[in-house]
Amino acid sequence: MDRQLIYGKPGLLTGPSLHHCPGCHYGIILGVLFEVIEELDIGGRAIAVTGGGCTARWARYLDIDTTGGIHGPGPAIASAIKRIYPESIVFVAQGDGEQGAIGLGYFMNSALRAEKITIMGFNNACFGTTGGQMAPTTLLGMKTSTSPLGRNPQTEGFPFHAPELIATIKGTAYAARVSVHTSANRQRAKAALKTAFQKQIDGVGFSLVEFIAACPPNWHLSPGDCLKFIEEKMLVEFPLGDFKNVDTIDYSMPVF
Amino acid sequence: MAEWILSSGNEAAARGAIQAGCKYFFGYPITPQNEIAEFLSEELPKIGGVYLQSDGEGAAAYMLFGGALTGQRVMTATSSPGFSLMHEAISHMAMVEAPAVIIEVMRLGPGAGTGGQQGQTDYRQMTKGGGHGAYRNIVLAPYTVQEIFDFTQLAFYLADKYRILVIVATDFILGRMTERVNLRSLNFPPLPAKDWALKGKDQKDGKSDHHMSALVFGGIPEFFQHQTEKHQRIIEEETRVENYQAENARLIIIAYGSTARAARRAVNIARKNGLEVGLLRPITLWPFPKEAIKKAASRAEKVLVVEDSPGELVEDVEAAVLEQVPVHLLGIWARHHSGPSGLIYPERIFQEIKALI
Structure with missing residues (x-):
């Protein structure tokens, strides 16, 4: 009997395996990214900048031009590439630690400059690769290896909300938060990422998609319980949805 | 045939960059290098280039990193405290062998020092590598405005020849003084094609390139052997003294x-x-x-x-x-x-x- 391939390895995946931990959602998000790049047919002009930590090796997984493995400055690197090759599609994959802590300046300023780049931010409420330390996105009361008594807002402040913040900036075309913990959410995540890239293709402005992602080893939960944790805890603090979605931005310049 | 002008050292560095075909500059204000950024913010758009004002020297250096990987000639300029801020990116540039040029208009340090006046207190930082990881940068030290103009062109050639960062080391006096400059175009031997550049696969017959630290995958002795041999070649071929x-x-x-x-x-x-x-x-x-x-x-x-x-x-x-x-x-x-x-x-x-x- 002839057998037909109905689902296979994405064409842009370079290697046979990923390094992500069992139950980690980054592999699912990587799959979403592959599908979006292929459906928009932008692989030939896409340039990716990955972060430090869990996204670093994505620079090796994608059969497109990539650089990365550096913690925080992805948006600055991407800004330069995009300015030099405006026809390319430049995106950054970065974690919440680099986005909300060490790289907040690079991230915010790339939005303030209305860079026509796309940022994929990953919110797993901790620093993943380094061993689950407290991140800007760590939930209040959540115990991590550097908040052993739980995150206390009095001393550690409140969780960082990237899309809500970026939505307030004029040069932002699109800012959304999505999750991939159910297949329906995965579909919505894919649509959001597609929208974000479309804004860049159309030259509208800066675009951000934040992905909620499970981190089983650092949450000390089974992959199954992580889904419950996302539903019951993460999504309460970090609501899903579009925080800004515009097709045009007024770039008119007053003359002095 | 070349034109003679009166120029400050800083302006000569900017002009030298344009002469070398650099169209992309990442700037951040700091005294005493501001004239470089100011000149290029006006001139680069006229030749289809980009002046991009960064959100700090750390960002400017990472823009230099990204820009260098596109295969285009890119530059930034700074002065001592800003130069300190750049070293994380400079170290990463050494790792992936990204060629670029930095004009370092020294001011007296440490710290904020005099707030922007004369000094030569960055010698160790420039020559020994101010960042982590046992790397090298080429450091050129002009002493006239003409040399600033010429060496900036030379810097781009050496950067591309060896895939290395080249620092043109000037200071408050050299940057701010005015001398006669012959705006001559220096000729250099042909350079290898930048077939490693990030441009999108469509521009490279479907080939993708990946610039990140490879050491995580092994090949550590080979990497340092390659670096050491390159440094040795630079020592043998590029050492200059008057x-x-x-x-x-x-x-x-x-x-x-x-x-x-x-x-x-x-x-x-x-x-x-x-x-x-x-x-x-x-x-x-x-x-x-x-x-x-x-x-x-x-x-x-x-x-x-x-x-x-x-x-x-x-x-x-x-x-x-x-x-x-x-x-x-x-x-x-x-x-x-x-x-x-x-x-x-x-x-x-x-x-x-x-x-x-």
């Missing part, structure tokens, strides 16, 4: 950059007074002209290092001289007064010459 009346000198002065101007004048005064003094001026601070200095020292009685610093260059000179003859230092204490505008004058150097000879 010899000014040093062949038969009893006393050899070693000085670079703006201080070498004062030292050259002091040599002239000394020669007029019948004293056999010469100047060896390192043009490349790295690679350091160790052999030339060693050889010259073997024929001399004494060596005098003059630098506007408590003593950094002197360490490299001592390592080159190998205790063949005594090495003296005329350092920052020789300034004519203690305020921020104090300078080491030729007359003060001449005094030292007389005391030593």
Whole structure:
């Protein structure tokens, strides 16, 4: 009997395996990214900048031009590439630690400059690769290896909300938060990422998609319980949805 | 045929970059390099280039990193505290061998120092690598405005030839002084194609490139072997030094950059007074002209290092001289007064010459 391939390895995946931990959602998000790049047919002009930590090796997984493995400055690197090759599609994959802590300046300023780049931010409420330390996105009361008594807002402040913040900036075309913990959410995540890239293709402005992602080893939960944790805890603090979605931005310049 | 103009050192660096085909500059204001950013913010858009004002020197250096990986010629300029901020990116650039140029218009340090006035206190940071990871950058040290213009062009050539970062080291005096400049275009041998550049696969017949630290996947001895061989080749082929009346000198002065101007004048005064003094001026601070200095020292009685610093260059000179003859230092204490505008004058150097000879 002839057998037909109905689902296979994405064409842009370079290697046979990923390094992500069992139950980690980054592999699912990587799959979403592959599908979006292929459906928009932008692989030939896409340039990716990955972060430090869990996204670093994505620079090796994608059969497109990539650089990365550096913690925080992805948006600055991407800004330069995009300015030099405006026809390319430049995106950054970065974690919440680099986005909300060490790289907040690079991230915010790339939005303030209305860079026509796309940022994929990953919110797993901790620093993943380094061993689950407290991140800007760590939930209040959540115990991590550097908040052993739980995150206390009095001393550690409140969780960082990237899309809500970026939505307030004029040069932002699109800012959304999505999750991939159910297949329906995965579909919505894919649509959001597609929208974000479309804004860049159309030259509208800066675009951000934040992905909620499970981190089983650092949450000390089974992959199954992580889904419950996302539903019951993460999504309460970090609501899903579009925080800004515009097709045009007024770039008119007053003359002095 | 080339045009002659009056130019500041900073403007000459900017013009040299354009002459070399650099169309992308990442800037952040800091004194005393501002004229470079200002000039390029006006000129680059006229030639289809981009002046991108960054959100700090750290960002400017990472923009330089990203820009260099596109295969285009890119540059940034800064001064000492800003240069310190750039070193994380500089180290990453060494890792992936991203070629680019930085103009370092030194100001007195440490910290905020004088807030932007003369000093040569970044020698160690520039020549030994200010970041982590045992790497090297080429450091060119012009001492006239013409040389700033020429060396900026040379810097782009060397950067592309070796896939390395090249620093053009000037300072407050050189950046701000005005001299006649011949806007000549220097000719260099052909360079290898940048077939590694990030442009999107469509521009490269479907080939994708990946620039990240490869060490996580192994090949560590091979990586450092490759780097070391490259550095050795640079030492052999690119070490540059100017010899000014040093062949038969009893006393050899070693000085670079703006201080070498004062030292050259002091040599002239000394020669007029019948004293056999010469100047060896390192043009490349790295690679350091160790052999030339060693050889010259073997024929001399004494060596005098003059630098506007408590003593950094002197360490490299001592390592080159190998205790063949005594090495003296005329350092920052020789300034004519203690305020921020104090300078080491030729007359003060001449005094030292007389005391030593």
